Amino acid sequence: MFNAEVNRALISAADLINTAGGLKSAKTTPDVLDSVEGLKAFLAQREPELEWPSSKATRKQLEKVRELREALHRVWQSAPITKPEELALINDLLEGVGTRLVPAEEGETAFRERPIPVSDQISDLITATVAAALAHLVTRDETSRLRICRGDDCEAAIVDLTRNRSKLFCDYGNCANRAHVRAYRARQAAKRNGRTNDAAGSPESSAPRLTKPSAAEKADQLNRPTSASAIAAKEFRDRMRAELMDKRQKKAKK
Ligand SMILES: [Zn+2]
Structure with a gap:
């Protein structure tokens, strides 16, 4: 850089x-x-x-x-x-x-x-x-x-020596991967909550959460990028979003 x-x-x-x-x-x-x-x-x-x-x-x-x-x-x-x-x-x-x-x-x-x-x-x-x-x-x-x-x-x-300022995680372990999994789960949880509210009464949404994946989760899995370039593009978007949030938090602190 x-x-x-x-x-x-x-x-x-x-x-x-x-x-x-x-x-x-x-x-x-x-x-x-x-x-x-x-x-x-x-x-x-x-x-x-x-x-x-x-x-x-x-x-x-x-x-x-x-x-x-x-x-x-x-x-x-x-x-x-x-x-x-x-x-x-x-x-x-x-x-x-x-x-x-x-x-x-x-x-x-x-x-x-x-x-x-x-x-x-x-x-x-x-x-x-x-x-x-x-x-x-x-x-x-x-x-x-x-x-x-x-x-x-x-x-x-x-x-961060990347041109696009995209390095947010260290290389000591799996920090990036863990963060992606957490973000994915949070999105899933948000989706489930949203669906419970507007689709009350449907057996799947009103039933207690079981280990079986929901229809929404399955759909989301199908939508997940599979090619290397699509994954890279998605990771880049996620990083940019995380960086923006971080900047905002830092500003708010000041
Ligand atoms: Zn780390």
């Missing part, structure tokens, strides 16, 4: 947030950064282009990286960043980070900005890379792409 460096930094930042213990797709996960070994493993799994060597992991750096993780979590929770006072979260990370210009790896421009970290300690390397990427998003009004998974019982941080 953005340039390769920014994409990479944002994905790694979300991964860092997700190393914290908590709920991911209805499963409790442990804190991965509970030891220097844990930090080393996290760094070893990063893309080599980030240049975050696992050899730089120390006890002291572990504490610093954990603090950074907290700060990034707050950024994700605050996104989209729309108020000047919310900028402090990112400005704190940018404190002391410099910029130099280097040739770009790929993309539309020949050159790009590269952050200069405060020191070569691993926490400072991560901070500089991620803070620069966040600044890139803020100045382009794209922080709404920093999200918390919309799934039930899920706290995973995600970055």
